[in-house]
Amino acid sequence: LAPKVVATRVLPQHAQARLKEQDFELVQWPEDSLMPRDKLLSDIKGAEGLLCVLGDKIDKELLEAAGPNLKVVTTMSVGYDHIDLATAKKNNIKVGYTPDVLTDATADLTVLLTLAAARKMKQGIRAAENGEWREWRPNWLCGYQFAGKTLGMVGMGRIGQAVANRLRAFGVNRVLYWGRSEKPELKGQAEFASMDQLLKESDYVVACCALTPETKELFDYEAFKKMKDTAIFANSARGAVVKQEDLVRALQENLIAGAGLDVTTPEPLPTDHPLFKLDNCVILPHIGSATIEAREVMGDICIDNITSGLKNEKLRCELNY
Template sequence: MDLKDKTVICSGKIRPVAIAYLQDKVTLKSWQQRGRVPEEQWNAWLQEADALYSAGNIRIDEKLLQKAPKLRVVAQSSVGYDNIDVEACHARSVKIGNTPGVLVNAVADIAYGLLIDTARGIVRGHLHTKNGLWGERKAMGLGVDLYNKTLGVVGFGDIGSAIAKRAQASGMRVIYHNRSRRLNDAALGARYVSWEELLKTSDFIAVAVTLNPSTKGLFNEAAFAAMKDGVRFVNISRGKVVDTDALYEALKSGKVAAAGLDVTEPEPLPGDHPLLTLPNITVTPHMASATEETRDEMALVTAQNIVAALSGQPMLAQVK
């Protein structure tokens, strides 16, 4: 099918692999410079757009949709889509694509790295050395082993189970809580438990849920209070899953011995945020999927979602 009469616009800079895939199939309008597309140009593009390649840097809601009368496809280069008003899109018969699956290993690697850091203080050790404290023979304190500890995974989908596999390589026991029990959990070496049991018995907790009304603010003051004293906490899901103020108090009091976050609320996290004054937290800038291979694959799937939808074919991954 000839799609050259279809216009695809991009909300930001996209990977060359996606440009190469799209430019021979559709009329592509992409902004490959720093910053956002100038507003006047962006509004003109929206008038022409049959499909929108979202870099995740804009809000896609009724206000935007009103400016894009021809729009039929929105494809975002990410798993999450909390910046997209799904109901507004579906009300206008706009299909939504995302990229689950392709970033599982990259995200699980970051989660495992943060897990190790909460146990051993790798980043803190680097700063200890950099600041001359090692040379001054200042004590840094002891970490804990991962071996023979219990990891509680909240959200046991593809990413959660990939985190579990890495943790098991360190000799950790894995329990998990999910909306429902996975039929293959025995084969994965994990045990399903209630929310209450996970909080009460985990030495480490890793969060890998999607953001939705039931998970927003899931880790609040009550949840942290129910955890083991000295628990270690890792979040690679979405910042809004965690009540930031509650986490700050739990870290400050020592209830949570250490935390590793790749996502925060707010995001980006300001450099002067109170969380960053604490010595027992490591925050990375939402970089879990930031590898060359993963970002290329995410970009390609996004482009393929667009072409499939414009051709009347099923998307590789569609938000229902």
């Protein structure tokens, strides 16, 4: 009997074609929407593999609904805060994810957000389209440049380092970082700092960290108050690293100059949310890894993770947890 695998989404084109060729019994949600919870809870029964995305809640209830056959869960993301690892561990379930292959895409988008906020791109586009664009004006829509500035990276993993490398090429001449641990390999390129020092001294504060108990709501009113009033904040990590009502207040009170967000709480952010009304806040709909290149390989890795997991072999990208 072919093992049953549940996939909660349709994959990018080439990966999807390859998924269909596998010799397991594929139960796939065919629509371009989240798989309804009750459908997932019933389809997962007896499954040996689960291919999911970050909008799926892979909690105790779901993992236990699968029954004892579930061997492998792979998420098409680098983040895995939506998976209950304690329950997965208890049930000997391997967990796969898709690091590395989305680092460039996500770092590019993080630079875009930072630059968009620093150069008032939202007001600029609106002005150009609205007829507010008159003659060239010396004092109009002036933002901030990167050259000669200090970057503060909160989270200096693969993505954080890729962002720092990009911004060094833009002329940033000092990089501070805060994270779980100091990285000796970054000596001479970046300085390990306390959160306090990073907030006070950085012109750009960029969050690229995993969501953990230590980083949850790390950016609250006190944190924004410590930042320079000319500082730009960008977040391509998870919405929950920010205490969002405090960010609204900080932007309204001009405690910081602007923000660029690819992640919010909740997602999607309701269109009437106060953050959308702020000129100095640029918001994108969680598209950090959204390049054709990255998404195809992410799909491919998920298929490899599933096929290895079904055979009780080490996964192509296995989370050590």
